[in-house]
Amino acid sequence: xxKKLLLLAVLAAALPIAAFANSNxxxxxxxxxxxxxxxxxxxxxxxxxxxxxxxxxxxxSGNLGTVSFTTGALTGSLQKGGTFAAGGSFTxxxxxxxxxxxxxxxxxxxxSPAKWIWIPPDLSNPFNQYILMGTISGTLxxxxxxxxxxxxxxxxxxxxxxxxxxxxxxxxxxxxxxPGTLTLLGTGLMGLAGAIRRKLKA
Numbered sequence: 001x002x003k004k005l006l007l008l009a010v011l012a013a014a015l016p017i018a019a020f021a022n023s024n025x026x027x028x029x030x031x032x033x034x035x036x037x038x039x040x041x042x043x044x045x046x047x048x049x050x051x052x053x054x055x056x057x058x059x060x061s062g063n064l065g066t067v068s069f070t071t072g073a074l075t076g077s078l079q080k081g082g083t084f085a086a087g088g089s090f091t092x093x094x095x096x097x098x099x100x101x102x103x104x105x106x107x108x109x110x111x112s113p114a115k116w117i118w119i120p121p122d123l124s125n126p127f128n129q130y131i132l133m134g135t136i137s138g139t140l141x142x143x144x145x146x147x148x149x150x151x152x153x154x155x156x157x158x159x160x161x162x163x164x165x166x167x168x169x170x171x172x173x174x175x176x177x178x179p180g181t182l183t184l185l186g187t188g189l190m191g192l193a194g195a196i197r198r199k200l201k202a
Contacts, residue, residue: 025053025140027092027106029067029169034130034154035162036078040071040088041116041132043152046166048092051100055141065094065105067169069150071114071132079159081118086110090136090150092171101141106171108138111146118160127155130164140173148173 032046048065052058069090076082089109096102114134121128131153137146152169154160 023053023056023174025051025173027051027067027171027173029152029171030166032067032166034152034164034166036071036074036160037162038074038078040073040084041069043067043069043166043169046169048094048100054100054105057099060098060100062098063095064097064100065092067092067171069110071110071134074116076116077118078116078162079118082116084110084114084116084132084134086112086114090138090171106138106140106145106173108136108145108148110134110150111137114150125155127157128159129167130154130156130160136171145173 027048028050029046030049033044035042035044046067047063048067049063050059050061051064052060054060070088072085072087074082074084087109090106091104091108092106094100094102094105112135114132117131117133119125119129119131131151133149133151135146136148136150137144139145140148149172150170153167154164155167156164
């Protein structure tokens with residue numbers, strides 16, 4: 001009986017990690033304002049609208065929190081496209097609704113230069129469309145992540161003049177724990193097992 005309780009306790013401790021590891025997680029955002037200059041972009045007031053796969057869960061939607069970021073300096077043109085340098089910051093924050101954690105979910109920065117693409121208006125779309133594409137690295141719910149893809153779309157009736165509304169954004173994580181994370185997990189579980197065993201023997 002004691003061994004069964006020990007096994008159940010260890011499994012219960014490992015389940016959140018197993019559900020989170022090696023998983024795909026998608027965050028979508030909309031609204032907010034993009035402002036910028038040659039020194040970089042700043043996204044503020046953008047609403048986190050859907051989350052899929054966080055902690056092994058399914059699709060959640062609603063007003064779930066916020067997404068914000070800054071970039072490095074621009075090489076190129078704000079109006080016609082270019083490249084933003086690596087750096088800046090990227091933050092996804094939950095508001096505690098619909099099963100979403102209350103507080104910072106991801107914090108990090110752009111790990112490589114981000115592309116700034118301009119798509120001019122045409123017959124199918126009367127708006128000037130801008131797309132920011134890049135990769136971010138940081139910490140997602142305690143896990144170190146790298147190579148995460150970000151794509152945010154903006155559109156405006158005019159060429160970008162320093163401030164435009166956000167149309168949509170997607171941040172896609174493929175979470176694989178680093179070896180150090182797994183080692184810490186194993187050490188922690190062994191310590192937990194030892195503590196429970198000693199308690200059962202007493």
